[in-house]
Amino acid sequence: MTEYKVFGVELAERIARVTIDRADKLNAMNADFWREIVEIFRWADDADEVRVVVLAGAGEHFSAGIDLQLLGEAASQMGPDAGRNAERLRRRILELQASFNAVDECRKPVIAAVQGYCLGGAIDLIAACDMRYCSEDARFSIKEIDMGMVADVGTLQRLPRIIGDGMLRELAYTGRTLDGREAQAIGLANRCYGTLSELQEGVLQVAREIAAKSPLAIRGTKRMIRYMRDHRVDDGLDYVATWNAAMLQSSDLPVAMAAHMSKKKPDFED
Structure with missing residues (x-):
């Protein structure tokens, strides 16, 4: 199994368990994250022994979203010409979108298991998954609006089909935070569990059922x-x-x- 800087990957019972492993940084999405997630989901798509993928975050949180250092690096690369800046930024955004497209386009079902923070880019990520499950302590927020920007990696395109147009607009315009129970109530989460251990076991049970099918x-x-x-x-x-x-x-x-x-x-x- 390939070693990754940001992710832990295990395969057992025909279930690929993919874990964002930057707990000390709230599993924020740095440059290595965006590159490695493409490699991992290409492997999951190609490997016949993989029947289903479970995507989780190490520690107390799923992910606090994009690493702010990455945004700072992008800002530092801006030059005096607005046209060239725009072309460079657009190309970079499309690259980030391709990372989550790899999750969406994986032929195997992808299940997100969410605890703690699921903010900004993490919402983009779980929107690309087939199903989402969470614990009561989960906290969801489309945080981009509070940073003065438009969510641009899939949230606004995929979530209307998951939670409906009106609810998506409310969350995207306000940036307000949902807990696990409300996430289940609006359809963002398939099910909400009381504790992290219950979430992990519940998700694995769903994954085992899928893995047993044709x-x-x-x-x-x-x-x-x-x-x-x-x-x-x-x-x-x-x-x-x-x-x-x-x-x-x-x-x-x-x-x-x-x-x-x-x-x-x-x-x-x-």
């Missing part, structure tokens, strides 16, 4: 859900018909049916 069926289901974000119903129906014309020929289908009939647990190939 990997082809899981990937196809995720692909269809992502496709429908940007297409009409008739487009989606046509696409899934074409997809299943191929995938229903897989050995996973008779394996699943035989297991169901015999009331035994199926064992699918990677």
Whole structure:
């Protein structure tokens, strides 16, 4: 397994456990973070032995968002020409967006487990995940508005489909903080647990259930859900018909049916 500066990565039970490991810095997202997360999710996407990814933060917090030192470095690179500054900044923002696109585009389901702070860029990150779970002490905030800037790495594009347009606008305009229970109430979190240990066990249980399913069926289901974000119903129906014309020929289908009939647990190939 590759060693990373910012992340810890473990693989067990076909579950890749990816942990942001900068607890002394509140798991803030520095330059290494943005590069390494792309590498990790490319690996998770390519590795047949990975069925699902659990994304978490070490210590008391998930992440306090982008490292302010990174913003300072970007500001120091500005020159006298506004056009060249704009081109440089735009290119850098697109690079950051690509880091979280790698999470969104991973063929395997990605589950975020959130405790403590989940601020600014961390909201962008969990919005790119398939599901989000949290503990009661979680604190969510779209913090960019308090820094005089527009959130630009996916929050404003992905969250309306998760929590609805009106709620997204309220949180993005005010920057107010939500606790874990409110996050569950508005649909930002699938479920809120009382403690961190309960969160960790609950998320692993969901991950184990997903990992036990047909990997082809899981990937196809995720692909269809992502496709429908940007297409009409008739487009989606046509696409899934074409997809299943191929995938229903897989050995996973008779394996699943035989297991169901015999009331035994199926064992699918990677």
